Amino acid sequence: NAGVTQTPKFRILKIGQSMTLQCTQDMNHNYMYWYRQDPGMGLKLIYYSVGAGITDKGEVPNGYNVSRSTTEDFPLRLELAAPSQTSVYFCASSYPGQETQYFGPGTRLLVL
Amino acid sequence: AQSVTQPDIHITVSEGASLELRCNYSYGATPYLFWYVQSPGQGLQLLLKYFSGDTLVQGIKGFEAEFKRSQSSFNLRKPSVHWSDAAEYFCAVGAPGNTGKLIFGQGTTLQVKP
Numbered sequence: 001n002a003g004v005t006q007t008p009k010f011r012i013l014k015i016g017q018s019m020t021l022q023c024t025q026d027m028n029h030n031y032m033y034w035y036r037q038d039p040g041m042g043l044k045l046i047y048y049s050v051g052a053g054i055t056d057k058g059e060v061p062n063g064y065n066v067s068r069s070t071t072e073d074f075p076l077r078l079e080l081a082a083p084s085q086t087s088v089y090f091c092a093s094s095y096p097g098q099e100t101q102y103f104g105p106g107t108r109l110l111v112l
Numbered sequence: 113a114q115s116v117t118q119p120d121i122h123i124t125v126s127e128g129a130s131l132e133l134r135c136n137y138s139y140g141a142t143p144y145l146f147w148y149v150q151s152p153g154q155g156l157q158l159l160l161k162y163f164s165g166d167t168l169v170q171g172i173k174g175f176e177a178e179f180k181r182s183q184s185s186f187n188l189r190k191p192s193v194h195w196s197d198a199a200e201y202f203c204a205v206g207a208p209g210n211t212g213k214l215i216f217g218q219g220t221t222l223q224v225k226p
Contacts, residue, residue, distance in 0.1 A: 031212045040219070042217055044216075056211075099161070099208075100158055103157070104155050106153075
């Protein structure tokens with residue numbers, strides 16, 4: 001199993017550009033999550049999904065959108081990039097009742 | 113509101129010395145508790161978790177943690193630190209049946225002196 005994979009690993013965006021961060025898991029996990037990590041702030045939940053077609057906001061959803069058309073994929077969309085979205089983004093997945101989240105390697109995003 | 117506090121932002125210990133990383137949580141019921149480790153440039157890896165039962169839990173890499181309900185704490189310990197333990201450590205709390213969502217502490221960076 002590859003586990004949770006994320007692409008790209010690193011990206012530089014200009015203010016106002018858009019992009020999609022990809023996340024795929026091959027563990028057949030129902031639950032998936034997107035976090036952002038900023039220095040000294042820990043991880044903050046952006047969006048999560050409990051299954052295909054079902055998504056909900058986390059703690060810091062503004063400026064982001066998600067979709068979940070399949071169990072495996074959970075892309076995160078930035079529509080109008082802003083410098084405040086400079087961060088490291090992590091995708092994670094888990095199985096209901098097991099509660100343990102498995103993390104991808106992260107995507108480092110720089111918005112200039 | 114639920115919260116997790118890791119009071120120590122940065123800790124330095126000598127190789128071979130013992131280690132304790134502190135974690136305090138605020139939650140209305142007994143939560144699920146986790147410790148994750150993040151090596152530089154990597155994702156998070158689960159060290160150990162507490163759901164119920166024995167309050168002293170063993171994890172990977174020789175780590176253990178003790179749940180103390182009276183103190184709302186879940187401190188991480190290791191009797192002898194290795195240079196490879198240098199990393200950032202995150203404590204997290206989750207609620208049973210709450211779609212698996214976790215709240216993370218701010219993290220503690222561990223530096224190991226030779």
